Amino acid sequence: MALSTSVGFADDIPQPHYPELDTTNPLLADWDTPHATPPFSKIRLEHYEPAFDAAIAYSRAEIDAIVNNPAPPTFRNTIVALERTDALLDRISGIFFNLLEADSNDTMQDIALRVQPKLTALANDVSLNEKLFERVKEVYEHPCPDLGSDDKMLLETTYKSFARSGAALSEEDKALYRDYTSQLSALTLQFGQNALAATNAFTLHITDPQTVGELPDFVKEAMAEEAHSRGKEGWVVTLQAPSYIPFLKYSSHRPLKEQLWKAYNSRALGGEFDNTEIIRKIVNTRLQIARLLGYDCYADYVLEERMARHTATVEAFLNELLEASKLPAEKEYRTISEFAATKGFEGELMPWDWPYYTRLYKDEKYALNDEAIKPYFQLEKVIDGVFTLARKLYGLHFTPSADIEVYHKEVTAYEVTDPDSKFVAVLYLDFFPRESKRQGAWMTEFRNTKIVDGIETRPLVSLVMNFTKPTATTPSLLTYDEVETFLHEFGHSLHGMLGEGQYESQTGTNVYRDFVELPSQIMENWAAEKEFLDLWAAHYQTGERIPQELVEKITAAKNYLAAYANVRQLSFGISDMAWHTLTRPFEGDVEQFEKQAMASTQVLPEVAHTAMAPAFGHIFSGGYAAGYYGYKWAEVLEADAFSLFKEKGIFNREVSERFRREILSKGGTEDPMTLYVNFRGHKPETRALIDKMGLGK
Secondary structure, three states, X not given: OOHHHHOOOOOOOOOOOXXXXXXXXXXXXXXXOHHHOOOHHHOOHHHHHHHHHHHHHHHHHHHHXXXXXXXXXXXXXXXXXXXXXXXXXXXXXXXXXXXXXXOOOHHHHHHHHHHHHHHHHHHHHHHOOHHHHHHHHHHHHOOOOOOOHHHHHHHHHHHHHHHOOOOOOOHHHHHHHHHHHHHHHHHHHHHHHHHHHHHHHOEEEEOOHHHHOOOOHHHHHHHHHHHHHOOOOOEEEEOOHHHHHHHHHHOOOHHHHHHHHHHHOOOOOOOOOOOHHHHHHHHHHHHHHHHHOOOOOHHHHHHOOOOOOOHHHHHXXXXXXXXXXXXXXXXXXXXXXXXXXXXXXXXXXXXXOHHHHHHHHHHHHHOOOHHHHHHHOEHHHHHHHHHHHHHHHHOOEXXXXXXXXXXXXXXXXXXXXXXXOOEEEEEEEEOOOOOOOOOOOEEEEEEOOEEEOOEEEOOEEEEEOOOOOOOOOOOOEOOHHHHHHHHHHHHHHHHHHOOOOOXXXXXXXXXXXXXXXXHHHHHHHHHHOHHHHOOOOEOOOOOOEOOHHHHHHHHHOOOOOHHHHHHHHHHHHHHHHHHHOOOOOOOOXXXXXXXXXXXXXXXXXXXXXXXXXXXXXXXXXXXXXXXXXXXXHHHHHHHHHHHHHHHHOOOOHHHHHHHHHHHHOOOOOOOHHHHHHHHHOOOOOOHHHHHHOOOOO
């Protein structure tokens, strides 16, 4: 990627006085690679810090050129110029911080701790630059009359970003803002590192063959390979989801399951990697920032830039869903408890018992279990199915490319093209857990979409997951939940890959947090559609297509424990809101605060000395603070949206093209409610989700 095009400015903007770059550093050199993809094999750990320092200097030169421009401020020489800054820095950050999550090590984490304060200082130096804000404010208050809709949106979001980042504060308060944001940046980074370390620190080592005798072969084989990779005999269970969850589901050994469950649910709650004091500092620092900017609490500050808009709206939304599902969830708990008693279980059904007996109940009631489903969900077949869906809906084609470098040997890169063979994006797929990767599944980007001086840059998108690994005798066979997860994250990737527009800050997934989950969650619906499954789901040994009877069971079981699952998800959103509606500094006990906040959602028995907050990365080290409700908010949107596909046909090109045109391609160029109404024809209602879960009767 030629740096001249990536950091170029319009003709009416003075060219910055750039410092000279050390182009022996691959992060600072031109990339003569397919689609200007990162040359991962050339990048070494020692390249990162010098590259960050050089890119920060580049960004400062760009800001200086805008601030010191003698010409009166205009939309192009101020707003567009600002939009185009940081291209070099974004390129380096896109690589480093993505790999910090997907393929990290101690050295990278140390680098992050040193680099993050520099990035925060740069962000503050920009947002708190008085002369720069004066130029932005002048353009905002006297806009050019011929601006397009995306120009108007860029102008508004630019001005708001300055105002919401302390630009209008006094000099004394600006100093406080700098201090608070610097502290917060370091705290959230440390939180994530502690959570990862705590997850990796625990293993359950089993040497007695009788203990694992009842487990399915795929679970035993995975445990044996985990032990072998650690140089141990026997079997090992870790706190990684593909290891932890199957053991709880298939083992009847209560003491071990209790030990495992408690270890998972007390990660970073005390001990070597304790996050409790960090949580106190994070929520208090966020409160200080909010109060400094004129808000009563951090949630008020965040929600101003969300579809929901107001704290009261979110709380009412969560309570409406809780009211609809709490009693049914409690009934589901009683049903499973009674069922367990018929199997000889005595006493109170505890959280570590729940996965085992809910599986047995599902096996009996629906004659459906992972062992019956997984042979039809070989990973390679699932990939084909997901790609086929993208082709039928949007005409996309995916071609694996050995010429595009990847950051790990387990990653595959695909060249994505449209029906006219025009290049759309590069997609990286990274499926399996490893110690260098954090838990969960996510979509990220090494590069976004933009158009600069008539030259379009297309995105480089990455999907990172933690699916069941293949063993020496069995390929990777996915659970139904993992298939849904793949479709979910792939929906995010479609949002990124199909984004269009000239301004990078508006394209792809750069939308409100409570809107960004619509493209992902709607994709999960296809997992239960026979018409879709028939295209690709076949037994990995016999080649037999997935039987009609099995698909019917999947459909029948779709709302199994829907109320419990809904309440569980609501508990996360309610906890998040509790932490971020604090109006006074928090000095209390993290565990007790969480239990009190989530009391209204408690269905399973409460367990002392456990808490999810110390490992709740979404809100304490990710971007979902005061926004976790967005998953449920988006479920309402997708329930209503998918009903149109059900009405017109799940592969209907007219509907899918409208979804692409109004939702996927538009990004953040318009208000999300406007985009949704343009697609669906009306505003969504919460009732759509309640009915979908079968709770509306």
